[in-house]
Amino acid sequence: MSRQANRGTESKKMSSELFTLTYGALVTQLCKDYENDEDVNKQLDKMGYNIGVRLIEDFLARSNVGRCHDFRETADVIAKVAFKMYLGITPSITNWSPAGDEFSLILENNPLVDFVELPDNHSSLIYSNLLCGVLRGALEMVQMAVEAKFVQDTLKGDGVTEIRMRFIRRIEDNLPAGEE
């Protein structure tokens, strides 16, 4: 760890340590509670989903972004506004599918995995799977069904972390009759 120059950034740094360590403790606990990695992955995704469905409200209230007109715009908002706001990083968007319904978020450095090493017996654990759940849950609340999954992970020796996002369908509003 490099020595921080001034106190302002130092206090920020500290809270990121709290965040990272707490996430680590959470994953460790899940590994104790569930026998195999698949169940842990599933549980992380579920927890993320539950965070996402609530987080979107906070996000819309704070960010002042309006309705997105297409999936490309959504991708931009996720990477440049949402990730910046909640994780302090701005992933790059690449690998658009020709149909424009799939893209990748490339995370150069993932704050969740500072200080983390995966032990050999957890090779199928998707450590940061919570993020996928968050993305899925949040987008579901704005009428977008998506699939999010990790295709590359620095913890597994890849050069970058890559989350693949796939647009599945628009969820039609089923508002009660008489409400607009």
Next chain:
Amino acid sequence: MKSPPDGRFPPRLAAGGWAPLLAQSRGGFESLWVPGVVSLRAGSSGHAGPESSYDRSDYVQGFTTRKKATENGRCITKLENMGFRVGQGLIERFTKDTARFKDELDIMKFICKDFWTTVFKKQIDNLRTNHQGIYVLQDNKFRLLTQMSAGKQYLEHASKYLAFTCGLIRGGLSNLGIKSIVTAEVSSMPACKFQVMIQKL
């Protein structure tokens, strides 16, 4: 959570001798265990089954509440353990550039000021001790409780939000070589008190 070796809860406090330790402390010291407060001691939930008229619904209800109480206790233990692990990691990073601590009190002050500030963005409002290994840390506006402090509605859930922090303190102290038992209590949110009982080795 473990009970102290001599099994006494609440711990008997020496009369007098309680002194405010932080400069900005204010307010008098109330008795430690106010009736009706939320406490984190496992098995203190008091959901005993009905004694007489033991009909089926009573039994089922008694069973489910008891089951719920154990489940709740287990969650709290897990949260506390997670906090412990995080506290250990944090204190290691926070203290790497600080001078060596003079004594136990010096360590407690560090927890109340630096540690608390980096984690919760404010200091502990009041630190008291009986100079016999018990410290009470009072936070008048505890950050994890502020969002649910509008009424008494969520008071019963407060313990779940404090367990992690109890672990944080215990873990931090543990890595500084102090074995302790940390409990929390809330009587009016968002204020809460953490009681640290130092276990002499």
